[in-house]
Amino acid sequence: MAYSKHVKGAADGADKTTVVELKDVDRDFIIDSDSPKQNQAGPLKLHALSHVTLRLRESEFVFLTGPSGSGKTTLLRLVLGLDRPTSGQIETLGVPMFKLSESQRRDLRRQIGIIFQDHRLMPSLTVAENVELPLHFLKLSARERRARVSEILETVQLREFSGGRIQSLSAGEKQRVAIARALVINPRLIIADEPTGNLDPMSARSLIRMLRELKGHGTTVLIATHDMGLVRDFGGRVLELIGGQLPVLEPNRNSKAYKIPRFITHGAGV
Amino acid sequence: MIMKMTFRHLVNRPVSTLLTLFAVTLALAMLGSFWTLKENFDRVKVRRPAPTQAGSAAAPAFTVSLDPKLGAEEVETLKRKLLEDKRIEKIEVISSEEAVKTLEQEYGEAATRAFSGESLPVQMRLQFSETTLSRGDFQTFKNHLRSLSGVLEVDDGSTFLRPEALNVSERVFNWASVLLVAVFLVVALLVSHLIRLAFESSRQEIETMKVLGASKTWIFLPLLLEGLIFGVGGAVLALIGMNVGLRIFVARLSGFLLPRGFEITELSLGATWQLALLGIASSVLGAVMTWPLVSRPPKEV
Numbered sequence: 001m002a003y004s005k006h007v008k009g010a011a012d013g014a015d016k017t018t019v020v021e022l023k024d025v026d027r028d029f030i031i032d033s034d035s036p037k038q039n040q041a042g043p044l045k046l047h048a049l050s051h052v053t054l055r056l057r058e059s060e061f062v063f064l065t066g067p068s069g070s071g072k073t074t075l076l077r078l079v080l081g082l083d084r085p086t087s088g089q090i091e092t093l094g095v096p097m098f099k100l101s102e103s104q105r106r107d108l109r110r111q112i113g114i115i116f117q118d119h120r121l122m123p124s125l126t127v128a129e130n131v132e133l134p135l136h137f138l139k140l141s142a143r144e145r146r147a148r149v150s151e152i153l154e155t156v157q158l159r160e161f162s163g164g165r166i167q168s169l170s171a172g173e174k175q176r177v178a179i180a181r182a183l184v185i186n187p188r189l190i191i192a193d194e195p196t197g198n199l200d201p202m203s204a205r206s207l208i209r210m211l212r213e214l215k216g217h218g219t220t221v222l223i224a225t226h227d228m229g230l231v232r233d234f235g236g237r238v239l240e241l242i243g244g245q246l247p248v249l250e251p252n253r254n255s256k257a258y259k260i261p262r263f264i265t266h267g268a269g270v
Numbered sequence: 271m272i273m274k275m276t277f278r279h280l281v282n283r284p285v286s287t288l289l290t291l292f293a294v295t296l297a298l299a300m301l302g303s304f305w306t307l308k309e310n311f312d313r314v315k316v317r318r319p320a321p322t323q324a325g326s327a328a329a330p331a332f333t334v335s336l337d338p339k340l341g342a343e344e345v346e347t348l349k350r351k352l353l354e355d356k357r358i359e360k361i362e363v364i365s366s367e368e369a370v371k372t373l374e375q376e377y378g379e380a381a382t383r384a385f386s387g388e389s390l391p392v393q394m395r396l397q398f399s400e401t402t403l404s405r406g407d408f409q410t411f412k413n414h415l416r417s418l419s420g421v422l423e424v425d426d427g428s429t430f431l432r433p434e435a436l437n438v439s440e441r442v443f444n445w446a447s448v449l450l451v452a453v454f455l456v457v458a459l460l461v462s463h464l465i466r467l468a469f470e471s472s473r474q475e476i477e478t479m480k481v482l483g484a485s486k487t488w489i490f491l492p493l494l495l496e497g498l499i500f501g502v503g504g505a506v507l508a509l510i511g512m513n514v515g516l517r518i519f520v521a522r523l524s525g526f527l528l529p530r531g532f533e534i535t536e537l538s539l540g541a542t543w544q545l546a547l548l549g550i551a552s553s554v555l556g557a558v559m560t561w562p563l564v565s566r567p568p569k570e571v
Contacts, residue, residue, distance in 0.1 A: 080481070082481065082567070082568055082569075102567050103485075106480070106483050106484075106485070107483065109481065109482065109483045110482070110483035114481060114482060116478070120474070120475075120478040122275065122475055122478075122479075123282060123475075124274075124275050124278035124279045124282055124475075125271075125274070125275060125278070129271065129274070132271075133271075133479070133482065134482050134483065136271055136488070137482065137483040137484055137485070137488065138483075181482075
């Protein structure tokens with residue numbers, strides 16, 4: 001991997017089955033106040049995440065749930081290296097994220113499939129070109145790019161839309177293109193932030209099913225959602241963030257190494 | 271891919287693209303018009319009329335500008351003194367008011383506006399009796415005139431415009447030069463700002479590309495390309511517009527701005543290139559101004 005060149009021994013020396021690891025991670029935000037009284041008392045701190053410890057392994061299919069404002073997006077941003085923790089350690093794909101420079105973190109993100117709630121496709125590009133975009137960042141040859149795009153569009157059943165404009169697609173189709181864009185790089189990790197937020201129930205289920213099938217290919221999938229119906233129906237491991245805290249139960253691990261959770265929600269198992 | 275993204279981005283927002291192109295064209299056309307004026311003034315200034323010195327068929331003449339503080343008696347004394355030289359056939363004294371009238375006849379309202387109420391120096395027009403004069407004598411007499419008390423300037427007719435006329439063109443020219451610099455800066459800032467706006471309009475796409483791992487160059491190139499399209503396109507349209515405008519209004523403008531017998535000419539090739547380069551430079555400047563936004567880490571997910 002490109003980023004392993006920069007952090008000596010990081011990727012090679014890490015536990016191969018661990019894809020994401022957070023150790024006692026805190027993320028505080030300072031809130032500016034207009035009130036002079038509050039300013040005198042010192043800045044207000046919002047504890048978005050408190051003592052979060054978490055490990056995701058290869059092929060895991062994980063739902064990250066919790067009410068709005070519970071810190072789901074903050075956690076995903078930290079895993080992607082888009083935000084810096086106040087304290088604690090984060091390893092993504094076996095690499096200590098915040099020992100990397102900004103450009104090295106960018107290189108690392110090229111290895112991760114990312115799906116946004118509002119698809120974030122480029123309206124000026126066709127379906128195929130949108131899917132091809134991350135392959136440009138990986139500097140693959142045109143032939144290889146075309147082959148991979150063609151294959152992935154077949155997988156998500158969008159081949160006939162290949163030359164079509166994004167604007168002509170339905171919400172569900174757009175999100176399938178976004179999934180194709182995430183899958184085209186053959187990622188070890190997929191991170192999806194509320195990917196079904198704008199979809200009807202049927203499209204949402206179809207999309208989650210598609211993501212769950214990746215489990216069999218060794219890809220770890222982390223989906224942030226507050227749709228508990230989907231969580232119940234699809235099972236997998238469930239992490240519930242409540243007030244920035246992540247109660248964790250990992251049955252096969254030595255519990256002393258991890259925080260004992262106050263809240264535990266987990267599904268049908270991994 | 272970058273080229274495609276840029277062109278489709280422009281095509282997908284036609285109103286914004288056309289307005290931006292129009293604004294850049296207008297700004298560059300304004301600049302080009304000033305430039306054209308400047309070049310035409312330069313041309314008039316340096317052009318020389320038919321020689322009046324040695325070897326000329328016409329009798330040589332001098333126009334002497336006098337200090338406005340001189341009274342009528344002092345002017346008369348000076349005239350008598352000069353007429354003692356037998357080579358001088360006649361001396362015509364032109365009052366300040368007459369000088370203004372002559373200028374207005376020649377340049378129209380532009381002259382009146384340029385002087386804005388200031389009085390012109392009294393002038394003497396010296397006509398030699400001989401039709402030929404040696405170059406040495408001509409220069410000696412000119413220097414003698416300059417050395418006389420109360421004489422401000424001696425024009426031997428070697429410049430096309432008389433001193434007062436030159437004053438007019440110099441003033442207009444100086445103002446045009448100041449405006450030229452101002453318009454230059456405005457155009458550069460305008461084009462730069464328009465490119466920044468283009469960046470703002472696609473901020474979400476850019477943030478998404480950053481999150482997906484796009485390099486700074488990958489993000490910067492479409493912005494640069496977009497800027498260059500506006501810069502070069504604007505310059506080309508401005509030059510076409512200016513040339514068409516000059517062809518249509520040339521007679522009217524020439525009569526108003528330049529002395530009789532002169533016509534406004536199109537912008538020279540060198541200045542045309544400079545104008546096009548300004549468009550390109552402004553575009554690059556605009557794109558460079560977006561660099562802090564391009565290079566900062568992604569903020570959104």
